[in-house]
Amino acid sequence: MVSVASISPVPALANPAPRKPNRPENLTVNLASTEEWLVSSLSLSRAPFEVDGLYAIAIKTGFVHRDRVLSLLLLRYPSPSSSLLVLRSLFSSPDSPFPFNSLLSSFSRSGSHLPALLAYSILRSLSVPIDRSTLPPVLRSATFLSSIAVGLDAHSLALKTGFASRLPVATALVRFYCSLGLPALARNIFDRCHPRDFILWNTTIAGLVQCHELEAARNLFDQMPPTDRNIASWNTMVDMYCNKLGDVVEARKMFDEIPTRDSVSWNVMISGYARMGDCSSARALFDSMFERDVVSWNAIISCYVQNGFFSGALELFRMMLREDKIKPDEVTITSVLQACTHMGALNLGQWLHVYIRRQRIPMDLQVTTALVDMYGRCGSIEDAQRVFAQAKKRDSFLCGTMVDILAMHGMADEAFRVFDFMKSHGMKPNDVTIVGLLKACGHIGLVDDGLELFNTMEEKFGLSPKLEHYGCMVDLLGKAGQLNDALELIMGMPMEPSPVLWSSLLSACKIHGESVLAEKVGYHLLELEPSSSGNYILLSNVYSNARRFEEAAMVRKLMKEKDVVKKPGCSSIEVGNQIHEFLAGDRDHPRSREIYEMLQMVATRVEQAGYNYKQYLSSEEEGGRQGRMHHSEKLALAFGLMSTEDGSTIRIMKNLRVCDDCHLFLKLASAVYGRKVVVRDCHRFHHFVNGLCSCLDYW
Incomplete structure (x- = not known):
């Protein structure tokens, strides 16, 4: 353990030579270097007792009142209560002022929102005077933490002091109320503020879009003075039409009107085409870009993956690597791994795993989950289990993915062990996890376990059975030969049974040679899905297995009359x-x-x-x-x-x-x-x- 004494010596106090009291020029140089040393030392992670030592030095040298030193000092304390005690001790004397606004801003900009609000509470309790720069960082932190009480207090203080109409404060208030889903209050602040700048305009328009007040946002954009319209306001409109309204045609019109586009404009438009499944338009736009960033590559690769063009996604990834200008990030890797998963490209997936390690791409939960999914669905269950075991952090989604993978490989015991791990660590299973467990039961015939899980999922986990859960149960009961129970379950469903459920029952009838029930289910399926070749083939096979060859021939004839073509095996x-x-x-x-x-x-x-x-x-x-x-x-x-x-x-x-x-x-x-x-x-x-x-x- 490192002691306070082992910290590199303070420049101003190291090897002090005898000097006269009145040497201000030397003192200035030494004190300046001491402040830099404190900033440097506090920028590193320190043990609590080391922070205490640095705090003592800061008090002794007087630099505790410098906002850079104080903000870093407070950030290094292990708890907000410790930081609060430090702040209160500094205000115990009226002759200990320091730039409070700078401290609040430092906290808010660095993401230390709770310390920012604690510092604000001290400011309020001590009646420290404020100015127009005090409230914006407070409102920023209140917005991030959804702290309604602090936000309302700051608004009240702004009204009392007359700062509510100042642009930085008004903008922060608009952002705060929009984050709470209160667009009317945000619009009221906007309407009362004169004059307005482009930041306030953009913040209000973006806030209205966030609150799904889309018509109001477009009207406000149309009212916006042309001189205040910058790229951010145009991008907000393009994004609104792409992602909120799904109107890619109107989005493209807005995109074409932008005087000078930036990478955000192009990326939003590409993503809009991707969402509409228009890969050709997305690719044409991508190819016409002069400057591409990693978001551009991610948008077009994701577009191909989302729409099933997996080989095209892999080719785009190879292009990205060949250009060697933009390095793939976690989002890129996740999309490419999904393409490998769908294509069964295990070798490329393994190469990507090595690439992740060599390039030191963070193995966050998203990448880890994609790797587990890729290995599992490409047939390398051992590698999937290894990645899962080595994961530094696990959430319900990663565990649910592992459960589903193990179920696909028929490893029910291992799937339930992961499920037990989830429960022991307080992770609540979602619908996908339960589906995976029911599949695991179905693959090896664990009827009683499946029934118990299905019948208690609402009571134990608050999850109502969905269509997918009923489908798993019909498959489980059908494979086990409990055909009447499966039929009874279908007939008692609270929702309309899907053709998939009837098809699962028909398949079970074929397995167990139950031609009478299969005949009823089969013709019902032909009414529901008259163009599905699989249903005709299943019913025909049932008849053939029962040596009812005339009926089998009749089904094949019906299939030809309806021009139903058998789906080719690939x-x-x-x-x-x-x-x-x-x-x-x-x-x-x-x-x-x-x-x-x-x-x-x-x-x-x-x-x-x-x-x-x-x-x-x-x-x-x-x-x-x-x-x-x-x-x-x-x-x-x-x-x-x-x-x-x-x-x-x-x-x-x-x-x-x-x-x-x-x-x-x-x-x-x-x-x-x-x-x-x-x-x-x-x-x-x-x-x-x-x-x-x-x-x-x-x-």
């Missing part, structure tokens, strides 16, 4: 930092001939191990063995086997549910080739190892 695999996509029967890949030759070799070996394509042949597949063999995940597997090192994990992303046939094929291939194969379908992850799957054939 699987992707990342090899060499590139994403390779395959459709069923795809021959567009440059190495297509090699892939099909490899797939034939794999098929031969898995057939020797017990695979029989006829075992799961469904009625909708007319290609027999060839059609079944050319499913997209099988093509991705063949490409992975021929393109990656022996023993390495193969990770495949599938847009649809893995069919029974491919599930068996992948299990046997994992044993034959001694490779771990991780497949993410639209429901969950499957880890195939040594002929077994992590789902235990329960999916």
Whole structure:
């Protein structure tokens, strides 16, 4: 522990040489250096007893009354009460004045809003005279802390002293009342203030927008003298139309009228296009910018991610790195990680993790959560758990994400352990967390645990079951064969059941061979979603499995009559930092001939191990063995086997549910080739190892 004596010596007091009392020139130099030393020492973090030592030196030298020294001194005390005692002791003598306004301003500017309000309370209790510079920093801190009492007191004092009509005070009052959602009071202050400057105009207009008084804000903007209109007022209008009204056309008109645009103007407009899903207009605007900052890059990358253009987002990120002018920040990294997550680009995600460490980008909660999500959804659950375990801080959102990831991988016990951690640390779960836990129960058949959680979530956590929670319960009961209970739950819902719930019940009927209930549910689904191919295929398969081939043919005929096209299966695999996509029967890949030759070799070996394509042949597949063999995940597997090192994990992303046939094929291939194969379908992850799957054939 460092002692007061170990602090670097005070320049004015170090090695004092004998001198005569009357040497003002030397004293001035030494005292000046002492003040700088105090400022420097107080700028560093200090233990409480060290602060006490510096306080004693400041009193002895008289610099405690200098606002720079005093403000830093008060900021270093561990509690506001300590700072309050220091201030009161300084005011115990009437001959101890110091520039109070400067102290208030220093506190407010540095974000030390509570000490600022404490200092103001001392000022009021001691009846210290104020001037027009006293109240703005007080009102700024009161606004930040939403301190209504202090704000009203400051307003009252402003009226008594006549400072309420002074521009800095009036502007601060307008900002204060708008932050409380009281635009009428703010407008009253604005109307009473003459003359006005552009700061007051801009503050009032922005405050009205904040309070959703959008028409009043536009009217005030139109009344604003052209000489007072600066870039901030124009940007406020563009932002209002983009983000509050969603009127990108009017926003663009305002944008085009701006005499001289700054980066904020461009960025707001790009974000507006992004919100409307107009990536082409956003990109055209971005490409025409002369100067781009990190916000510009973040806006366009986020635009692509939000609208599903993930490969385009990654290419923009590569452009950003090539330009080497603007460095990515936490927002950039979070958006790019989201793109990696959706594309299953694990290698790029791992590179980003290394980049974060090398560039010392802060691992805040947002970045940490994005990393956990990326690793988990790209199939590397071990890395997701490692990042979560190393997180310096965890909140309910990060924990909820971890719960959802563990549920996707069928790791129910681990998901509930994270949930127990949340409860033990006072974190209240949100709807997403409960959905994750119910999914975890559904993936391994924990019916009783799921029912208990569902039935008590409102009582224990104040969360009313939403549509998503009912969907999880229908899936849980359906997979467990409790079809009547699932139907009863659907019929008793307080909201209209979605087609997803009926589809989940139909899928459960197929699994358990319940063709009678499936028929009723299936035709109800066809009425709700007449253009959804999945419903026709599910119902047709139910009939086929029940050997009701005429009904199956009738469903296929109905599907053709309505021009409903089956959604193609698509699987992707990342090899060499590139994403390779395959459709069923795809021959567009440059190495297509090699892939099909490899797939034939794999098929031969898995057939020797017990695979029989006829075992799961469904009625909708007319290609027999060839059609079944050319499913997209099988093509991705063949490409992975021929393109990656022996023993390495193969990770495949599938847009649809893995069919029974491919599930068996992948299990046997994992044993034959001694490779771990991780497949993410639209429901969950499957880890195939040594002929077994992590789902235990329960999916």
